[in-house]
Amino acid sequence: MIDLSQYLPILIFLIIAAGLSAAFVFLPMGVSYLTGTHNPDAEKLSEYECGFPAFEDPRSQFDVRFYLVAILFIIFDLEAAFLFPWAVSLDLTGWAGWATMMVFLGELAIGLAYAWKVGALDWE
Template sequence: MPDYNLSYFYVFVFFAVGAFVVGALMTVSRIIAPRRPTPEKLRPYESGEEPIGQAWGRYPIHFYVFALLFVVFDVEVIFLFPWAVIFASLGWYGIVEMGVFIAILVVGLVYAWKKDALSWY
């Protein structure tokens, strides 16, 4: 069983290795691959149409609603991780505690459902 520092050194090394592998693949590809750019090749691909304007613009709001709902549920979920580890020792107290927490958030989910915010148009 390796100790804490060594464990996270592994994690750090693996992140570095991941980045390094991508870099190495790109470098090899750059060395052996041909490079003959033409104006047509460098145009954004739009199924053969002439692109009109750039893609960077304004986008519909429902993406944002889902992202916000996700943040709320994600915060809920991270509380579940430590709770799941010790809930057996907490007994009924832990069940009630988490039950209240989840119930309050489920109210939000039901509200979103009733307001039709969960539908994707």
């Protein structure tokens, strides 16, 4: 026979967590429904952005340069994320770790130089 009494604290924890989650979600909604006024009009339902209506359709296409800059930002952000653990563990990795990181940084520098040369960083 399997003794399931060891799982009782986990079951109690899950029940309490589900109850608190439901309370945090549904209690504010219920209180606002009971205490708030529900008079939607054109002013309340209108879109707003910085206090005035949007200039153009919100589903308009972005220029492809926006995406290029975003991708370059993510690449160099990841580079910074790789540099911190590498710097901390450099004494363990030795010269092989140093050479590998220099190759990685070199590849990124070549990519940045190429992006700069073709004008991906120019914003008009």
